[in-house]
Amino acid sequence: MFDNLSDRLEAIGKRLRGKGRLTEENIQETLREVRMALLEADVALPVVKEFIAAVRERALGAEVTRSLSPGQAFVKIVHDQLVQVMGEQNDALDLSTRPPAVVMLAGLQGSGKTTSTAKLGRMLRERENKKVLAVSVDVYRPAAIDQLQRLTEEVGIDFHPTDSDADPVATVEAARDQARTGYYDVLLVDTAGRLHVDDEMMSEVRRVHDAVEPVETLFVVDSMTGQDAANTARAFDEALPLTGVILTKADGDARGGAALSIRQITGKPIKFLGIGEKTDALEPFHPDRMASRILGMGDVLSLVEEVERKVDRDQAERMAGKLKKGKGFDLEDMRSQLQQVTQMGGMGGLMDKLPGMGQMSEQVSQQMNDGQIRRQIAIINSMTPGERQRPDVINGSRKRRIANGCGLQVQDVNRLLKQHKQMQKMMKQFKKGGMKKMMRQMGGGGGFPPGGMPPGGGLPPGLGGR
Ligand code: GDP
Numbered sequence: 001m002f003d004n005l006s007d008r009l010e011a012i013g014k015r016l017r018g019k020g021r022l023t024e025e026n027i028q029e030t031l032r033e034v035r036m037a038l039l040e041a042d043v044a045l046p047v048v049k050e051f052i053a054a055v056r057e058r059a060l061g062a063e064v065t066r067s068l069s070p071g072q073a074f075v076k077i078v079h080d081q082l083v084q085v086m087g088e089q090n091d092a093l094d095l096s097t098r099p100p101a102v103v104m105l106a107g108l109q110g111s112g113k114t115t116s117t118a119k120l121g122r123m124l125r126e127r128e129n130k131k132v133l134a135v136s137v138d139v140y141r142p143a144a145i146d147q148l149q150r151l152t153e154e155v156g157i158d159f160h161p162t163d164s165d166a167d168p169v170a171t172v173e174a175a176r177d178q179a180r181t182g183y184y185d186v187l188l189v190d191t192a193g194r195l196h197v198d199d200e201m202m203s204e205v206r207r208v209h210d211a212v213e214p215v216e217t218l219f220v221v222d223s224m225t226g227q228d229a230a231n232t233a234r235a236f237d238e239a240l241p242l243t244g245v246i247l248t249k250a251d252g253d254a255r256g257g258a259a260l261s262i263r264q265i266t267g268k269p270i271k272f273l274g275i276g277e278k279t280d281a282l283e284p285f286h287p288d289r290m291a292s293r294i295l296g297m298g299d300v301l302s303l304v305e306e307v308e309r310k311v312d313r314d315q316a317e318r319m320a321g322k323l324k325k326g327k328g329f330d331l332e333d334m335r336s337q338l339q340q341v342t343q344m345g346g347m348g349g350l351m352d353k354l355p356g357m358g359q360m361s362e363q364v365s366q367q368m369n370d371g372q373i374r375r376q377i378a379i380i381n382s383m384t385p386g387e388r389q390r391p392d393v394i395n396g397s398r399k400r401r402i403a404n405g406c407g408l409q410v411q412d413v414n415r416l417l418k419q420h421k422q423m424q425k426m427m428k429q430f431k432k433g434g435m436k437k438m439m440r441q442m443g444g445g446g447g448f449p450p451g452g453m454p455p456g457g458g459l460p461p462g463l464g465g466r
Pocket residue numbers: 107108109110111112113114115116193248249250251252273274275276277281
């Protein structure tokens with residue numbers, strides 16, 4: 001699911017990261033692409049429109065934080081909007097009522113109601129230790145009743161037999177009575193579904209609903225339904241007081257639009273995803289995880305959050321102020337940047353989180369492993385404050401003293417001083433040309449401000465700031 005949408009958004013994000021900053025113009029262009037991607041994923045048009053409007057507003061607003069490049073910031077905005085559209089957090093079943101808690105599943109034929117009934121039963125029994133009874137009110141299709149009976153046996157929950165001559169309401173009431181007298185925690189009600197929404201079916205599920213007043217009334221929908229899912233969801237939502245949605249067949253190659261449309265259109269949370277035909281293939285739906293998956297950004301978002309959290313903002317500001325006053329980037333500044341890298345889990349941790357940097361990270365960590373960062377810090381620690389502020393005074397004998405002090409070689413000191421020179425040069429550029437220029441210099445990617453990540457802070461040239 002979402003493969004295509006994911007590819008499209010990932011491509012957009014990559015291209016944006018190559019840009020220095022967000023302008024009205026590239027926002028417009030990018031939004032057009034996002035819009036196309038959503039429509040191709042079968043997201044309902046009104047949902048797409050609202051989505052784009054919200055992203056535009058946030059992108060043009062003040063949400064681009066200092067710690068993020070505009071490309072990263074845009075990706076984060078799209079991510080957050082996806083999360084919002086899909087419902088913020090996971091909503092679990094709410095079974096807090098006097099038992100038996102009745103859970104009813106409704107939806108079109110073939111959407112996966114019977115399968116989901118069994119999956120839910122299994123989950124409730126295994127994970128929550130509930131005593132579960134299931135009943136089918138699909139009185140017209142004996143095969144459907146047999147199917148549920150077989151599945152309940154498989155998952156180890158009890159089954160209330162259905163008399164196919166009886167009225168669905170009488171059936172569900174009899175099941176509810178059995179659940180009461182048998183001290184069941186939960187009664188699962190599997191209903192009949194037609195191929196299309198029709199009045200007769202709707203009034204029947206409505207009657208079943210009113211007879212047993214479920215605490216949870218779940219709309220089961222096949223994620224392959226695409227644009228139609230929105231209409232079906234609306235029809236069911238009008239006929240029944242839905243409390244949530246089960247989105248089935250999320251394991252298939254459906255384009256995924258339903259996941260984005262349904263919450264927005266019905267206002268009802270997607271509670272579960274069906275991810276296979278087996279009875280254990282049901283998982284709680286987490287909007288944030290789904291959004292990250294859609295964006296296919298590796299762990300880039302957690303990286304972004306980490307940077308936001310851990311970068312010392314005050315320090316970034318002090319640094320910016322210092323640069324403005326025309327003071328150079330000295331070895332004290334370099335040391336604090338190196339320290340920040342170690343705080344963020346070292347280069348290895350940092351590189352692992354960047355998409356596409358998987359293989360690179362091994363190479364990098366060989367050249368620039370955490371031990372090396374610590375050695376660099378040790379070298380700087382071994383200097384006098386005067387040397388840190390004015391590295392030019394460091395002559396041959398001072399180098400020997402510094403190397404001795406930290407138990408390293410003079411050539412290590414030389415390498416560090418050379419790296420410092422490179423960083424200093426970048427910082428000057430920052431002063432002259434501002435952020436934009438520096439980011440271009442860094443290969444456009446970066447977005448780590450001075451005081452944040454070292455721009456190529458000891459990284460091999462060419463990897464700097466990616
Ligand atoms: P109902 O008519 O709504 O009761 O639908 P069923 O539960 O009988 O399911 C219809 C078909 O969809 C069956 O072949 C199920 O095995 C299949 N199915 C249901 N849920 C899923 C799912 O999450 N993934 C996959 N791949 N198949 C599913």
